[in-house]
Amino acid sequence: MPIKPVEPVEGAGLEEPTPDTGPAPKRRRRWLRWTLAVTAAFLTLLSGTALYIAYIWQPSATHYDSPYMAQIESRYVDTPVATFHYTKTGQGSPVVLIAGGGMWVYSYRNNIRALTKDHTVYAVDLPGQGYTTLKQRGFDYSLDAMSGALSSFLDAVGLQRSALVGHSWGGAWSLYFTERHPERVSRLILIDSTGLDIPSTWDWRPLEFPVVGELIGKLMTKDSAAGVLGKAFAKPGSITPQTVDEDWAPMSRPENRRALWMSQRNLDYSVTQNLMGQVHAPTLILWGGSDRFDKPSEAADMAQRIPGATADVLPGCGHNAHEECPDQANPLMAGFCGPVEGETTARRRE
Template structure:
């Protein structure tokens, strides 16, 4: 009885092992080429290409009395409003003095209010290369501005990153700060959120910062508010225009990499200024428990958490937050 042989395993009559190997080599070569192109493109974007700043006729700049203080370090953009004891307002990272548009008039009745753009913010321009955006550099810049406008001692209000710069200034130069308000302020040695953490990595941070679009900035800004109706198209445009400047983009990743919160936390006991730590109860960047934790480390500090307010507590809830700040600065 005849038997039929089983078909041989392996490739069919038209497929040869050599063909499979050639296909695999070509696929790997194509993948390697693609990765090389992407790597070179990322390096070019990170270290050679510069995005263009967005042209924007700011209605806010048209309304305010912009001033400039020229120093060897920078040409500081600022406003000076009101009469009385001085208060310096320091905006958060990626923002500028526009964020205090509601705070300035709330304080100006009893204080001379200086709202300033520090390096990397708004319309201030550095005169030197290699600015590090670390705590010493930013606190030094704040001191340089104060010297330029004739302030020896002042109250200081700082928000977010601006809070940590203000805090460190009060830690290093306690004789220059009589009252300190920290709003949604960084300063405790806790991990950053994932909105900012990618900026810490070389190449990745530069690419992320340079390719950031207005829509990306708007998304981050909306997360800072618990009341989304306050983030109007004008608010987004006013924030984005200076943020789109190459130097201000660079300040984002440089600040994220160079600010050392082990230092600010360790030195909190050195603060001698009367201090208020103010937080939004719906802060989605920095959790509200940090208000009490920070105040506990600063001698004599008080903390307050405002329900229904986000990270940008003074912008999100101006009718509630600004009277609290004013009352504290008045010494009540």
């Protein structure tokens, strides 16, 4: 008798999987929830700490008995913008020296004497530099703000017209002041100067980002600052421990730290570049041939844009060419400024 095939019953042998409700899966789910909770808490704590450091916490300035400050005759003059720290040496037509970002009058220690033969030399710390104390609230370190600060200093010390020497960011501030106030500048010397509308190197670009820039500036240490300073020189051994200490002590001041990220964000070099054709003061551009921050080719580019400007590239010198190579820089600076007939210091108002 034939065997009748058994019809398959729908679903037979295909049992629905039942939820795995054993102890192991429960432990895995608890572990996952715990991990996510801990991660979220950690990220919240990390973000909160970063925001606290960036916008509330202030680092303490480093105390340092500066041998250089003990050697020079520091002067101070009050304006609505700031109480400016500066030095004044020599006799003759005025020359005002402006250091680069994060630096101060110490930067010109190897140059002042060479200029005092024929000039009264003013070396000034602008807001965010050295031992000048900012007073103006809401100061944003833009070109207009720094030009206004320089103008207030010149007014306070009685200078209606002078030669300007500016290095790096200080060059851009000097250039913009010359563009806006041509009647007040007799000569202009730019040393490894910013001012062209080109991207910054990656050494500075992180300062442009909110929170990141504040963290970099506030958490900067003497060692990290020394690393940046070292890149500004080309020759091994150009930087001594005293050089690091002299630069770091004022740089560690909270307002001077703030000036770094504010300047990087607010200096608009499209403005300085567009106005270069309006510079009528005789202009000398000096550049270190081994500058690792700004390309030496920028000297010629800048000279082509400024009417009558001349450019000299100093072989083997870094970004701080005047500081590292005074034997090359000083004759060029002194020769360019020269003894100037009819240009004397205005009535002293200090």
